[in-house]
Amino acid sequence: MNKTLLACTLLLGGSAVAHADPLSAWNDTAAKQSIEQWVQNATKEGSATFIPQDKRYVVFDNDGTLWPEAPLTFQIQFIVDEIKRQAPEHPEWKKDPLINAVLTNDLKTVAKAGDKGLIKLLTMTHTGITTEEFDKRVADWLVSHKDKRFGCSYDQMGYQPMRQLLDYLRDNGFKTWIISGGGIDFMRVMSQKMYGIPPEQVVGSFALGEFSLTDNGTQIRKTMNGAFNDDAANKPVAIHLFMGQRPVAAFGNSDGDLQMLQYTAANPDYKTFGLLVHHTDAEREYAYDSHPPASGKLVNALTEAKAKGWTVVDMKQDWKTVFDPAVCKVK
Amino acid sequence: MNKTLLACTLLLGGSAVAHADPLSAWNDTAAKQSIEQWVQNATKEGSATFIPQDKRYVVFDNDGTLWPEAPLTFQIQFIVDEIKRQAPEHPEWKKDPLINAVLTNDLKTVAKAGDKGLIKLLTMTHTGITTEEFDKRVADWLVSHKDKRFGCSYDQMGYQPMRQLLDYLRDNGFKTWIISGGGIDFMRVMSQKMYGIPPEQVVGSFALGEFSLTDNGTQIRKTMNGAFNDDAANKPVAIHLFMGQRPVAAFGNSDGDLQMLQYTAANPDYKTFGLLVHHTDAEREYAYDSHPPASGKLVNALTEAKAKGWTVVDMKQDWKTVFDPAVCKVK
Numbered sequence: 001m002n003k004t005l006l007a008c009t010l011l012l013g014g015s016a017v018a019h020a021d022p023l024s025a026w027n028d029t030a031a032k033q034s035i036e037q038w039v040q041n042a043t044k045e046g047s048a049t050f051i052p053q054d055k056r057y058v059v060f061d062n063d064g065t066l067w068p069e070a071p072l073t074f075q076i077q078f079i080v081d082e083i084k085r086q087a088p089e090h091p092e093w094k095k096d097p098l099i100n101a102v103l104t105n106d107l108k109t110v111a112k113a114g115d116k117g118l119i120k121l122l123t124m125t126h127t128g129i130t131t132e133e134f135d136k137r138v139a140d141w142l143v144s145h146k147d148k149r150f151g152c153s154y155d156q157m158g159y160q161p162m163r164q165l166l167d168y169l170r171d172n173g174f175k176t177w178i179i180s181g182g183g184i185d186f187m188r189v190m191s192q193k194m195y196g197i198p199p200e201q202v203v204g205s206f207a208l209g210e211f212s213l214t215d216n217g218t219q220i221r222k223t224m225n226g227a228f229n230d231d232a233a234n235k236p237v238a239i240h241l242f243m244g245q246r247p248v249a250a251f252g253n254s255d256g257d258l259q260m261l262q263y264t265a266a267n268p269d270y271k272t273f274g275l276l277v278h279h280t281d282a283e284r285e286y287a288y289d290s291h292p293p294a295s296g297k298l299v300n301a302l303t304e305a306k307a308k309g310w311t312v313v314d315m316k317q318d319w320k321t322v323f324d325p326a327v328c329k330v331k
Numbered sequence: 332m333n334k335t336l337l338a339c340t341l342l343l344g345g346s347a348v349a350h351a352d353p354l355s356a357w358n359d360t361a362a363k364q365s366i367e368q369w370v371q372n373a374t375k376e377g378s379a380t381f382i383p384q385d386k387r388y389v390v391f392d393n394d395g396t397l398w399p400e401a402p403l404t405f406q407i408q409f410i411v412d413e414i415k416r417q418a419p420e421h422p423e424w425k426k427d428p429l430i431n432a433v434l435t436n437d438l439k440t441v442a443k444a445g446d447k448g449l450i451k452l453l454t455m456t457h458t459g460i461t462t463e464e465f466d467k468r469v470a471d472w473l474v475s476h477k478d479k480r481f482g483c484s485y486d487q488m489g490y491q492p493m494r495q496l497l498d499y500l501r502d503n504g505f506k507t508w509i510i511s512g513g514g515i516d517f518m519r520v521m522s523q524k525m526y527g528i529p530p531e532q533v534v535g536s537f538a539l540g541e542f543s544l545t546d547n548g549t550q551i552r553k554t555m556n557g558a559f560n561d562d563a564a565n566k567p568v569a570i571h572l573f574m575g576q577r578p579v580a581a582f583g584n585s586d587g588d589l590q591m592l593q594y595t596a597a598n599p600d601y602k603t604f605g606l607l608v609h610h611t612d613a614e615r616e617y618a619y620d621s622h623p624p625a626s627g628k629l630v631n632a633l634t635e636a637k638a639k640g641w642t643v644v645d646m647k648q649d650w651k652t653v654f655d656p657a658v659c660k661v662k
Binding site for chain 1: 385462515519529530531532533537539540541542543544548549551557559564565567568571572573574575576590593594597599
């Protein structure tokens with residue numbers, strides 16, 4: 001490089017910076033190329049595949065798509081930790097078989113209690129308090145607990161390739177949304193910091209609050225009234241309710257995301273993009289939902305991905321890193 | 332003006348343009364001044380009243396605040412017109428006293444049927460069809476019906492001062508939301524064009540859809556499942572659910588907006604703004620909710636406005652124009 005060129009490069013901010021790969025945590029495989037190709041097509045003005053900026057709405061599942069869902073989904077881990085934290089004030093809880101199972105890490109008994117058991121535990125930990133108090137409890141939990149295997153806090157466990165993908169899409173004029181089975185209030189505590197997604201673009205399972213005046217202001221208390229489970233066929237319903245238009249891309253990892261992917265793929269106006277994260281990396285994360293043989297949570301969506309041309313990310317092959325290596329290390 | 336100054340002025344785009352009053356449809360009274368003062372304070376960096384841009388969320392009621400709600404709310408007018416449009420295919424409807432009352436403009440009988448009657452009419456006109464079909468019916472209704480008194484279509488009837496206010500707030504970095512008792516899908520058909528507000532920032536009464544696959548794609552059918560009436564104490568609940576943070580300003584016109592104003596005023600972090608539109612102009616629009624004596628839909632909120640220092644807009648005194656005079660004319 002001659003001196004003049006060097007001076008210009010420094011003045012202009014450096015070509016190395018300008019050309020830094022925004023998806024550097026992805027290996028240069030077909031998965032990465034399919035993303036880049038679709039974004040280039042969607043943003044190329046005048047082309048048949050161009051999508052106007054006010055239609056560039058893209059939706060992401062959270063658990064298993066943006067952060068792990070093993071060995072327990074992190075919100076279930078929060079429930080377990082919350083019950084343990086409050087247990088000393090409630091000696092009577094030990095007599096309750098379900099709560100005692102939580103306190104003694106007997107997860108088999110908890111799993112056996114099914115949806116009814118889950119609703120009981122959700123009610124104990126997610127209702128009867130104000131929205132502000134709930135947010136505080138989640139924030140306190142995040143700073144006081146770490147994932148046992150990776151040694152980092154849960155809000156440091158966003159997948160690095162997916163966080164880069166969110167940035168890359170936003171830099172190309174897309175509006176990024178979370179459409180998840182996780183609790184809407186739970187996710188909103190961390191979504192801005194973890195993913196750069198503001199609260200109103202985070203949609204999850206929800207129940208209606210109860211508003212009241214207090215001596216020094218107003219409050220909304222959390223209840224289970226009108227509980228809505230934002231999973232499977234309810235995901236497109238939630239997208240319509242909260243977002244009010246059909247997405248142009250959808251990113252998921254399980255059969256619970258299938259309808260969201262179908263709803264997106266059937267967008268009558270634009271060439272859409274679908275992607276499934278396939279958990280194939282036991283060493284750096286977890287391996288499950290192997291196919292074939294069909295098993296686990298990702299069966300029908302994987303079959304449909306082949307028919308519809310959705311991208312399937314093989315975590316082991318397609319991701320250069322899984323977590324930010326500076327903070328999360330495999331033990 | 333000397334020649335050099337003139338040249339500079341032309342080069343810089345013209346001082347006349349730069350200084351055009353963004354609230355020109357408002358008279359220069361205390362109401363307008365209170366708005367301008369609050370916006371100046373909220374956007375003055377380094378001041379004690381500064382509000383960071385990512386917290387500048389402001390909420391507006393729709394019926395009676397952004398457009399009229401007389402002689403019927405426009406959504407009720409849509410229901411009446413829809414039933415009349417479909418009646419030729421349903422001769423049996425004439426035998427139903429409630430529907431027959433709609434068909435014969437016997438609004439007293441309709442009013443007497445109360446909430447139960449309204450739910451029946453809502454179910455007839457707002458459910459059993461896909462969201463796309465519903466949107467089309469609303470759009471068709473907008474182009475084929477005009478307000479009898481003002482001679483313009485309903486989506487031309489946004490109050491000019493309030494449309495200017497929405498622009499003015501957005502130009503100052505505020506994110507504008509509608510929080511209305513009106514139907515969420517109904518309002519979203521017209522909100523972008525009328526108010527510059529995208530669908531996801533329009534919140535209203537809603538019910539859950541039903542997703543299904545079809546031969547040529549997917550659909551969401553409208554139902555009355557989980558119906559939520561976005562009024563009064565439900566408005567703060569909806570704000571928390573959809574927006575996920577407390578507003579810094581709220582604009583309404585009735586007691587149904589009181590809790591939204593209270594919830595906003597109790598924002599612990601910022602100096603907030605509250606405003607009520609008071610319908611005092613029988614000549615250019617409608618006069619109702621006069622006070623004293625207490626009457627109609629605006630009673631408690633008007634009393635609380637005085638105690639809390641909320642701005643009360645006297646439409647007759649404070650607004651230079653009500654509608655865009657080029658399209659809506661009093662007959």
